[in-house]
Structure formats: structure tokens, C-alpha cells
Amino acid sequence: MGKRSAIHSQSNPKLPPEEPTSPPENPSSSTEIPLPPQKIRKLSSKNKESQQPEPEPEPQPQVPNSEDSSIAKPSDPTPSETPNTLLPIISVNPLTLDGEIDLALNHLRSSDPLLTSLIDSYRRPSFESDPSPPFLSLTKSILYQQLAPNAAKAIYKRFVSLCGSESEVVPDNVLALDAAELRKIGISGRKATYLHDLANNDPTPSETPNTLLPIISVNPLTLDGEIDLALNHLRSSDPLLTSLIDSYRRPSFESDPSPPFLSLTKSILYQQLAPNAAKAIYKRFVSLCGSESEVVPDNVLALDAAELRKIGISGRKATYLHDLANKYKDGVLSDSSILEMDDESLVTKLTLVKGIGVWSVHMFMIFSLHKPDVLPVGDLGVRKGVQRLYGLKELPLPLQMEEICEKWKPYRSVGSWYMWRLMEAKGVVDSV
Structure with missing residues (x-):
């Protein structure tokens, strides 16, 4: 009887103090008088039809607590039975495993009808397939x-x-x-x-x-045959891109890219300006330095804000140019280190420069470094292109962009290029 009482008490664990409830009356609290086994059998047989078994109390939710006596400790009489009976440990697959989200949603629909409307109303759960260390x-x-x-x-x-x-x-x-x-x-x-x-x-x-964190080496898009590989991959991985690839000109990238410092200064100068105005200011800026080959940190730092303002460069952009040049002077950045960085490091390092955000880095990576697998999730033209290509009701958010364009890897730069072509034809964006 002692063992039976112990198990019964464990099926009604204590609830958290912030949710007080009246504990159910313990039917075994009264003093019991043991009867001989023969007497028990006679009483059981005689009252078999008249007596109904007392229903078991509905189990309360288990709340683990280090001070809860219902959790087995070494001094408990049956510690080996408690974990399996009361706190089963279930091994499950990670949610990133193929099909695991489907299993979870099916289970929740069948086990809790109230969740069904939520599952139907909100977007499907997603988790990073390549989690951080x-x-x-x-x-x-x-x-x-x-x-x-x-x-x-x-x-x-x-x-x-x-x-x-x-x-x-x-x-x-x-x-x-x-x-x-x-x-x-x-x-x-x-x-x-x-x-x-x-x-x-x-x-x-x-x-x-x-x-x-395995480092994956990829070839620049200017390498011979790389564009062909990209187009073949995109045709096979995303049939919706096939018609775009057939309809628009073949992507092309400069085979002799500018030095990173020159490209970054140009990126700063072109920000938020109409193309013709930006070109004019850039020409005057290069002239002040001497030539494009002389657009180097020392020469940029030698130009004060007043000189730059005379050729149409705002005080804010002058600050950005000087900050970029100082990052080079201090050794935080260099042309050689930029060319050797992986994509993640480029975003991290370059966004330390005032006036250079993630979008600017993505453009620099695609059009200056010719990186093949860049998805500019913040670019309006690319987002609108994805929305139109897939017939989405709303403009996709950055996380949705990552999910939708996953199939383009490792050539998301080329897929993005076709999104610009699509929206350029619709008159939504200027030529990129």
C-alpha cells in the first residue's frame, strides 16, 4: 500500500506558486484497517456488481521543480520507475530536417483543433538550415x-x-x-x-x-564558363527563370574590375543621386584627385570638406569618404584584405564605414567583386521581381526572399540580375 500511495501522490505534483489551486482531497488519507486476504476476496465477489471502481483523478500538468518532492531523488523507494512514468524523455529530430515541420503541423492540427485556424492564418514556421556555431x-x-x-x-x-x-x-x-x-x-x-x-x-x-563553419570557395562570374554554369543551374533549379533567361540578354560583368577603394568611393558618391548628376560629380572628384588611379586614401584625406563641397559633394558624404580613407590608413581595411574576405566578413567589415550599408555592400560584391552568390534582400527591384515572378500578393520580406531564392544557390547574383531585367522591362527600375 505504501508503494501505491507514493505513485498516487506523484501523479498530482505541486503546481507553481503563481497559480494556486485547492489540492484535491486525498482519498487515501483516512486510516486503513488491513483485512485478511480471504475476507477481501469474499467482499470483492459479493459487491462485484454493486460497487463501481472509483475513477482516477485527472492528472495535473507536471511542472519540474528542483524542490518538488514528486521528482524522484536517490532516497525515493523506486527512483528507476519515476523518470519513465512521469517525465519520459523523448528523442526528436531537429526542426530543420526535411519534412519535420509538416509532421509538427499535422500533429498540432489533430491534437489541438484551436491551433488549426492559427496554422491556416499565419506563415509557415521556418528555421535556419545552417545554424550558427x-x-x-x-x-x-x-x-x-x-x-x-x-x-x-x-x-x-x-x-x-x-x-x-x-x-x-x-x-x-x-x-x-x-x-x-x-x-x-x-x-x-x-x-x-x-x-x-x-x-x-x-x-x-x-x-x-x-x-x-566550412568555407566554400566559389569562382567569380568573370571566370570563363562561369556564366554558362550559372544559367544551366538556374534553368534546372527554377523553371520560372527559364523564360527570363531566354527573353533577356546574357549577363555580363567587367573582366577588369576597379580597385576596391575606388569602387567604394564611387558607391558613396552615387548614393541617392540621379545617374547623370552622379556621373558629373564623380568626374569632378576624380579630376581633383588627378585620375582614377590616384583615387587613394592619402589623396582623399587631403581634400577637405570645403573643396569637396565646391564640386557638389555634401558635408555628409565628405565625412563618409574621409571615414573610408581613415579605415584604410588605420589598417582596418585594404584592397588586398577585401579581395580575400568571405561574403559574411565583407558585410561585417564594410558596414563599419560610415555611409556604407548592407545594400551598398551587396552591390559592391556583385558588380565590383563579381561574387556569384549574393542575394540583395533589401533591394526594391529584386524584391518586386520575385513578387512578380512568383505571383505573390505582397512584397516579400528579407527572410521570405532567402527562402524563395534558396534554389538559386550558388548563383543568386545572376538570379537577382534577371529580377532587375524583369522590372526594368516593366519600367519599375532603372537599368542596373
């Missing part, structure tokens, strides 16, 4: 604590820049940054302690870069 995710979690999203993003970018790139956010590099360095980029002493504690307790620091 745990160490990187945990450092990001620490940095984002108790901060507004924009402030957190800015600090995180500066932190990644200190480490080198996201693939270099590893324990050794984090431990190399002292509290003073971290404080300069807005990380409090308390959070610096948290980061160092995490880095000191990571069991496999040396495995993180190679195991979790």
Missing part, C-alpha cells in the same frame, strides 16, 4: 541582453569586427580581448566577465571554426 550564438545572446535591438546589433557588429569575422568568434580570440577593449565598443564590464567565463568553459574551442 553554439559558441557564436551564446556570445550573441550575452551581448543582446537588456539592449534595444538596434543598439545590440551595432555592438555585436563591432564585437565581430574586433574578432575578425563571425567565423573567428572563438574562445581564444574572445579571451584575447580584455575588458578595456570591450568597454570601448560599448560592452559593459559585467558582460565582458560573462563572455570570458563562457570562453574559459568551452570544451572544444579548437573544433569550432573547421567543424561548424
Whole structure:
């Protein structure tokens, strides 16, 4: 009877204190007088039809609590039975596995009818198919604590820049940054302690870069035959692109690209200007420097805001140009390092420059570096092209763009190029 009472009490665990309820009366609380086995059998037989078994109380939800006596401890009489009976551990597949979301939605529809209308009304759940390494995710979690999203993003970018790139956010590099360095980029002493504690307790620091973040080498679009490979891939992976590929001219990219510094200065000067006005200002700017080959950091820094204003460059853009030149002078950026960076590092490093945002970096990567797999999710022309191509009711959001254009990999730059052609033909965007 003692064992039966123990199991019964475990099926009614304590609820959290913030949700107090009146505990059900315990039917076994009264004193029981043991009867001989023969007497029990006679009473059971005699009252078989008249007595109905007492229904079991409806089980209450299990709330794990370190102080809850209902969770088996080494001193419990049957500790081996408790985990399997009360807290079963179920092994499940990750949600990124093919078909797992479908299984989840089917289960939720059948198990809870109230969820059906929500499932039908909202977009399908999505999770990153290539998650960040745990160490990187945990450092990001620490940095984002108790901060507004924009402030957190800015600090995180500066932190990644200190480490080198996201693939270099590893324990050794984090431990190399002292509290003073971290404080300069807005990380409090308390959070610096948290980061160092995490880095000191990571069991496999040396495995993180190679195991979790493989670096994939891809050829530039100017390489012989690369455009043919891209078009063949896009035809086979997305039939909707076939008609566009057949209808519009073949993509072309300059075989002799400009130096990165020159391309970035041009990008700054062209921002928010009509093409003809931008060309005129760019020509005057190059003339001030001497020639395009002389558009270098030292010469740009030698031009003060007043000189630049005379040729139509605003004070704000003068600040942007000087900040870019100073990043080169300080060794944060260089033409050679830019050419060697992976796509993620390019976005991280270049957006440190005032006046250069993610969109500008994406354009630079496609049209100056000729990177094959860039999807400018913030470009209005590309978004409108995807909306029209797939017949979407609303303009796709950046996350939706990533999902829809996944099939274009590793040639999303070329797929984007055709979105511009599509919208250019409709008169929505200027020629790109």
C-alpha cells in the first residue's frame, strides 16, 4: 500500500506558486484497517456488481521543480520507475530536417483543433538550415541582453569586427580581448566577465571554426564558363527563370574590375543621386584627385570638406569618404584584405564605414567583386521581381526572399540580375 500511495501522490505534483489551486482531497488519507486476504476476496465477489471502481483523478500538468518532492531523488523507494512514468524523455529530430515541420503541423492540427485556424492564418514556421556555431550564438545572446535591438546589433557588429569575422568568434580570440577593449565598443564590464567565463568553459574551442563553419570557395562570374554554369543551374533549379533567361540578354560583368577603394568611393558618391548628376560629380572628384588611379586614401584625406563641397559633394558624404580613407590608413581595411574576405566578413567589415550599408555592400560584391552568390534582400527591384515572378500578393520580406531564392544557390547574383531585367522591362527600375 505504501508503494501505491507514493505513485498516487506523484501523479498530482505541486503546481507553481503563481497559480494556486485547492489540492484535491486525498482519498487515501483516512486510516486503513488491513483485512485478511480471504475476507477481501469474499467482499470483492459479493459487491462485484454493486460497487463501481472509483475513477482516477485527472492528472495535473507536471511542472519540474528542483524542490518538488514528486521528482524522484536517490532516497525515493523506486527512483528507476519515476523518470519513465512521469517525465519520459523523448528523442526528436531537429526542426530543420526535411519534412519535420509538416509532421509538427499535422500533429498540432489533430491534437489541438484551436491551433488549426492559427496554422491556416499565419506563415509557415521556418528555421535556419545552417545554424550558427553554439559558441557564436551564446556570445550573441550575452551581448543582446537588456539592449534595444538596434543598439545590440551595432555592438555585436563591432564585437565581430574586433574578432575578425563571425567565423573567428572563438574562445581564444574572445579571451584575447580584455575588458578595456570591450568597454570601448560599448560592452559593459559585467558582460565582458560573462563572455570570458563562457570562453574559459568551452570544451572544444579548437573544433569550432573547421567543424561548424566550412568555407566554400566559389569562382567569380568573370571566370570563363562561369556564366554558362550559372544559367544551366538556374534553368534546372527554377523553371520560372527559364523564360527570363531566354527573353533577356546574357549577363555580363567587367573582366577588369576597379580597385576596391575606388569602387567604394564611387558607391558613396552615387548614393541617392540621379545617374547623370552622379556621373558629373564623380568626374569632378576624380579630376581633383588627378585620375582614377590616384583615387587613394592619402589623396582623399587631403581634400577637405570645403573643396569637396565646391564640386557638389555634401558635408555628409565628405565625412563618409574621409571615414573610408581613415579605415584604410588605420589598417582596418585594404584592397588586398577585401579581395580575400568571405561574403559574411565583407558585410561585417564594410558596414563599419560610415555611409556604407548592407545594400551598398551587396552591390559592391556583385558588380565590383563579381561574387556569384549574393542575394540583395533589401533591394526594391529584386524584391518586386520575385513578387512578380512568383505571383505573390505582397512584397516579400528579407527572410521570405532567402527562402524563395534558396534554389538559386550558388548563383543568386545572376538570379537577382534577371529580377532587375524583369522590372526594368516593366519600367519599375532603372537599368542596373
